[in-house]
Amino acid sequence: MEQPFKEKIEEIMWAENSGRLQFPILSVLSFFYGLLVRTRLLLYRTGLLRTKKLPCPVISVGNITTGGSGKTPVVAALCQMLTAKGRSVVVLSRGYKRRSSGTIIVSDKNSVLLDVKNAGDEPFLLAMKCKGVPVIVGSDRFRSGTLATEKFSPDLIILDDGFQHIRLKRDLDLLLFDALRGMGSGRMLPRGPLREPRSSVARADIVMIKGRGALRNDHSFEQQCFTFDYAPTKLIDITGKTSPEISTLRGKKVVALSALASTESFYLTLQSCGAEIVERLSFPDHHWFLPTDIGRIKDLAKGADLIVTTEKDLVRLDPSDFTGFPLFALAIEARISNAKALLKIIEAKLPSKPE
Numbered sequence: 110m111e112q113p114f115k116e117k118i119e120e121i122m123w124a125e126n127s128g129r130l131q132f133p134i135l136s137v138l139s140f141f142y143g144l145l146v147r148t149r150l151l152l153y154r155t156g157l158l159r160t161k162k163l164p165c166p167v168i169s170v171g172n173i174t175t176g177g178s179g180k181t182p183v184v185a186a187l188c189q190m191l192t193a194k195g196r197s198v199v200v201l202s203r204g205y206k207r208r209s210s211g212t213i214i215v216s217d218k219n220s221v222l223l224d225v226k227n228a229g230d231e232p233f234l235l236a237m238k239c240k241g242v243p244v245i246v247g248s249d250r251f252r253s254g255t256l257a258t259e260k261f262s263p264d265l266i267i268l269d270d271g272f273q274h275i276r277l278k279r280d281l282d283l284l285l286f287d288a289l290r291g292m293g294s295g296r297m298l299p300r301g302p303l304r305e306p307r308s309s310v311a312r313a314d315i316v317m318i319k320g321r322g323a324l325r326n327d328h329s330f331e332q333q334c335f336t337f338d339y340a341p342t343k344l345i346d347i348t349g350k351t352s353p354e355i356s357t358l359r360g361k362k363v364v365a366l367s368a369l370a371s372t373e374s375f376y377l378t379l380q381s382c383g384a385e386i387v388e389r390l391s392f393p394d395h396h397w398f399l400p401t402d403i404g405r406i407k408d409l410a411k412g413a414d415l416i417v418t419t420e421k422d423l424v425r426l427d428p429s430d431f432t433g434f435p436l437f438a439l440a441i442e443a444r445i446s447n448a449k450a451l452l453k454i455i456e457a458k459l460p461s462k463p464e
Contacts, residue, residue, distance in 0.1 A: 122175075122302045123293035139300035146297065146305055153275050160278040163254040166265050166458045167279040171272025173309055174292060174302040176370035177394075178285040179319040179337065181231050181421070182443035184269045186337075188239040190452050191265065196459065199257040200239070202269040204229035204246030206395040212247030212256055225424045230395055231269065234421050250277045264459055272313075273304055280458045284313035284332075287371065288320045315454065317445070320374065335451050339378050339441040345420065347428045347436045355439075358417070359383030364409050366418040366436075368396035368425070375419055379439060387413050396425075403430045410434055 121135065152158040170187070172178040184200060191198050204215075207229035215221065215228040216236035225233040229246060236244040243261050247253040254266055254277060268274065272284060286292070294301040310316070316330045319337055346352040363384040367375050372391050379386060388409045392402065410416050416436040418426070423438035445451060 121294070122296075122299065123290055135300040136296075139297045142299070143297040143306065150275070150305070150309070158276070160276055161251045162278040163251070163266060164258055165263055166281075166460075167254065167268065167277065168265060168281045168283065168455060168458070169268040169271035169274070169279045170283045170285065171268070171270050172285045173272060173305045173307075174286070174290070175298065175304065176287070176290065176302060177374070178287045178371075179317075179339070179374075179443055180270050180285055181235065182339065182441060183283070183285060183317065183337065183445070184267055185235060185238050186443040186445060186448075187267060187455070188235075188242045190448065191455070192239075192241060194452070194456070196264045196456075197261065198239075198242050198265050198267060199261050199263040200232075200235055200242060200244045200267050200269055201250050201253045201257065201271070202229065202232040202235070202244065202246050203248055204232050206230075206397075207232075207246060209246075212245065212249065212253050214256070214260070215244040215246055217243050218261070230421050230424055233424055235269065237424070238420075250274045265455075272309075281315065281455065282313045283315045283317055284310065285317045285319065287374075288318050288336075289373065290371065315451070319443075333454075335446055337443045337445040339374055340444045341378055341382055341439055342442050343440045344417075345423065345438045345440055347423065347426060347431055347438075352437055355382050358415070358439075361385065361414040362387045362412070364388045364390060364406070364413045364416045366390045366406060366416055366422065368392035368394060368398075368422050369419065370394040375439075378441060379417060382439070384415075384417065398426060407431070407434060410436075 153160065170180050170184050172180065188198050207227055209227040215223050215232045218241050221236045232244050232246050245253045245257055250268060250271060257263060257266055272282060292303060292307060295307060297303045313332055316332045316334045317337060318334060341355050344352045344355060361384055363386050365376055365379055365386045369375060376386060390406060406416065416434060418438050420438045420440050
């Protein structure tokens with residue numbers, strides 16, 4: 110699980126005014142990291158490094174901070190909105206912490222072709238949730254996009270976590286923020302949570318803010334802004350089947366299990382369903398659970414009614430490890446404010462549908 114030192118570093122990264130004296134090396138490392146990032150951005154801006162364009166429209170869903178800002182749920186929501194309109198979509202993802210390498214098709218229009226270990230947890234989850242939407246993983250998004258256009262001829266390609274992948278030209282950049290966490294200290298990694306300078310916000314076409322908090326209430330963006338929240342939709346047991354109603358959580362003692370970059374939204378959503386969280390087990394993002402982890406989870410579960418985790422974490426758990434234990438995932442979806450207006454902006458980038 111996360112060590113106290115790591116937690117202290119993350120606290121410094123996200124706090125407005127701390128850490129300068131405790132860990133001055135962070136500021137030094139941040140300076141050099143920022144220098145590298147700014148140099149790369151300058152090379153692309155001046156044309157010394159060239160962008161590549163695919164033959165179909167590309168939309169990026171990304172952020173400039175580390176940690177969760179709702180990218181994958183928003184990608185899933187956009188896929189569902191667009192396919193409901195009869196549009197063909199392909200999702201490109203890096204496939205972080207997957208066991209495989211290279212550019213690989215996770216799912217085609219009919220079935221999921223890889224297991225979670227070779228796909229990566231987020232691409233695998235998208236493939237499971239977005240039926241009929243091919244998902245491709247690969248670190249080179251242009252190569253993945255070329256494969257997508259050759260195999261599937263989509264109307265649109267969506268980049269999951271693509272804001273920094275500026276080598277691939279996009280038609281629309283959606284930049285996501287968590288309203289509670291905002292931009293933290295406003296400094297570059299590792300002194301702060303920023304992957305890029307704050308000025309990179311200007312590169313976005315649309316800003317989307319998750320939840321309610323200081324950023325949503327106080328910050329003014331030049332771009333058109335949309336907000337979204339997580340809405341719980343169902344409980345799924347570890348065998349993958351839909352289980353009891355969400356109302357089942359009301360009044361239950363729950364072990365909240367997660368391996369996310371940011372866990373607060375999960376806890377808040379769980380509590381909004383009436384669950385009483387008696388233990389919070391938090392692991393690093395994309396964590397592959399070890400036998401010792403499984404043993405600790407089961408020990409803590411003895412004093413609770415249920416173990417509840419996220420959909421992303423559920424796909425990394427083996428049902429055979431939890432025989433006889435009530436373990437469920439709380440499924441959520443991103444509910445976007447004024448979704449019709451956002452869809453209209455996206456559709457304006459697409460070729461006209463044949464009559």
